[in-house]
Amino acid sequence: MEIKSKVLVIGGTGYLGKRLVKASLGQGHETYVLYRPEIGVDIDKVQMLLSFKEQGAHLVQGSFNDQRSLVDAVRLVDVVICAVSGVHIRSHHILLQLKLVDAIKEAGNVKRFLPSEFGTDPAKMEDAMEPGRVTFDDKMVVRKAIEDAGIPFTYVSANCFAGYFLGGLCQPGHIIPSREHVSILGNGKEKAIYVDEDDIATYTIKTVDDPRTLNKTLYIRPPNNILSQREVVQIWEKLIGKELRKSTISSEEFLAAMREQNYAEQIGLTHYYHVCYEGCLTNFEIGDEGEEASELYPEVEYTTVEKNDNQYYRKFSVPVIGLFTFAAAMEWGAWKVQANDVKPGETRLVPGLPEEMAITYWDLKRKKLGPPDGMGRIPGGGGPPEPGDKPPWVSEN
Numbered sequence: 001m002e003i004k005s006k007v008l009v010i011g012g013t014g015y016l017g018k019r020l021v022k023a024s025l026g027q028g029h030e031t032y033v034l035y036r037p038e039i040g041v042d043i044d045k046v047q048m049l050l051s052f053k054e055q056g057a058h059l060v061q062g063s064f065n066d067q068r069s070l071v072d073a074v075r076l077v078d079v080v081i082c083a084v085s086g087v088h089i090r091s092h093h094i095l096l097q098l099k100l101v102d103a104i105k106e107a108g109n110v111k112r113f114l115p116s117e118f119g120t121d122p123a124k125m126e127d128a129m130e131p132g133r134v135t136f137d138d139k140m141v142v143r144k145a146i147e148d149a150g151i152p153f154t155y156v157s158a159n160c161f162a163g164y165f166l167g168g169l170c171q172p173g174h175i176i177p178s179r180e181h182v183s184i185l186g187n188g189k190e191k192a193i194y195v196d197e198d199d200i201a202t203y204t205i206k207t208v209d210d211p212r213t214l215n216k217t218l219y220i221r222p223p224n225n226i227l228s229q230r231e232v233v234q235i236w237e238k239l240i241g242k243e244l245r246k247s248t249i250s251s252e253e254f255l256a257a258m259r260e261q262n263y264a265e266q267i268g269l270t271h272y273y274h275v276c277y278e279g280c281l282t283n284f285e286i287g288d289e290g291e292e293a294s295e296l297y298p299e300v301e302y303t304t305v306e307k308n309d310n311q312y313y314r315k316f317s318v319p320v321i322g323l324f325t326f327a328a329a330m331e332w333g334a335w336k337v338q339a340n341d342v343k344p345g346e347t348r349l350v351p352g353l354p355e356e357m358a359i360t361y362w363d364l365k366r367k368k369l370g371p372p373d374g375m376g377r378i379p380g381g382g383g384p385p386e387p388g389d390k391p392p393w394v395s396e397n
């Protein structure tokens with residue numbers, strides 16, 4: 001009988017980590033989850049840990065502030081998977097893993113380490129822009145430490161998490177697909193790769209005992225999910241039976257607006273830029289240093305973009321705004337939320353309208369640019385209201 005490695009998941013209550021725990025248990029691995037005293041009174045995490053325990057996981061206490069506890073934890077298992085945070089708008093602790101590398105080196109028993117990567121291959125991002133390159137640089141620092149210590153590894157390049165990218169039709173700052181309008185980034189034709197987060201976990205766990213992925217990068221490239229933004233939008237339009245209004249954001253506009261944002265937002269936007277304007281996920285062939293997940297594991301029925309979109313279609317109700325048109329709703333919303341002071345990166349809910357109709361900086365930016373045919377607002381006269389103006393159809397009383 002095939003002997004399955006014992007797996008320790010670190011960062012197991014995180015967005016990806018909880019899926020890794022589930023997949024490890026589901027694929028029959030004896031699964032250990034590190035829990036940190038620092039979680040304090042985070043009741044959601046405690047409940048999640050209890051549910052892991054009920055599903056058969058072992059809970060091991062440990063902390064990045066206590067090196068001995070890390071060594072003791074990794075000594076219990078064959079494989080260590082780390083999923084600590086690495087998205088600045090949530091939190092970013094990639095370099096904490098240097099302590100884990102030291103612990104794995106000291107313990108000396110670990111057959112494979114999968115560090116927290118799960119995105120763009122950092123080895124392909126030497127020319128990435130500031131400030132977003134910090135993500136890739138930090139991940140490369142961890143890789144170097146792993147390789148210098150002679151620790152066997154697999155790096156997982158999971159490309160775009162579906163929840164972040166498909167949910168917003170590839171628009172930064174949006175994670176629920178609109179039924180009215182979409183901003184197309186550049187020409188919208190650069191191909192990216194979208195992977196359901198549960199599938200990322202399934203493929204990741206499949207690699208842990210697979211000699212074909214030892215000391216290699218696993219690229220997750222489900223063939224039907226390699227699509228441009230325009231193709232993603234078309235799939236959604238087909239599902240809702242309606243064409244969205246479209247505007248485009250040139251690379252110059254995108255970069256100029258990006259520079260007005262705070263540090264964490266800029267990092268995320270830099271990543272969107274490389275993916276959507278430059279096609280950084282698909283502009284290279286996988287070489288000898290890598291393997292492709294759907295080729296190695298054809299038995300995995302991965303989630304297609306259509307299936308992913310379908311959940312939004314079924315689970316989010318159609319916004320009902322009576323006789324209000326979308327344009328009227330936007331004018332009313334921009335006035336109600338005092339749109340003139342909406343900051344870059346901010347999304348403001350509009351009283352009386354569903355969350356999907358929240359006003360974003362991008363909505364206003366688009367309005368300000370005016371229609372491409374030059375039919376802009378006539379100063380002091382007709383034309384569409386400026387963001388924040390009272391719509392002309394609202395009565396004085």
Ligand SMILES: NC(=O)c1ccc[n+]([C@@H]2O[C@H](COP(=O)([O-])OP(=O)(O)OC[C@H]3O[C@@H](n4cnc5c(N)ncnc54)[C@H](OP(=O)(O)O)[C@@H]3O)[C@@H](O)[C@H]2O)c1
Pocket residue numbers: 010011012013014015016017034035036039045064083084085086087090091093096116117118119120158159160161164
């Ligand atoms: N490709 C993409 O589109 C994409 C999108 C998102 C993320 N990612 C990548 O996926 C990986 C995981 O990200 P995620 O979004 O799943 O992470 P997350 O949910 O933000 O955080 C994961 C875990 O990090 C640990 N953590 C957070 N702050 C910590 C601290 N101060 N000290 C120690 N541990 C701390 C926590 O572990 P505990 O469970 O112990 O509390 C937390 O559950 C990252 O490498 C990230 O770059 C990729």
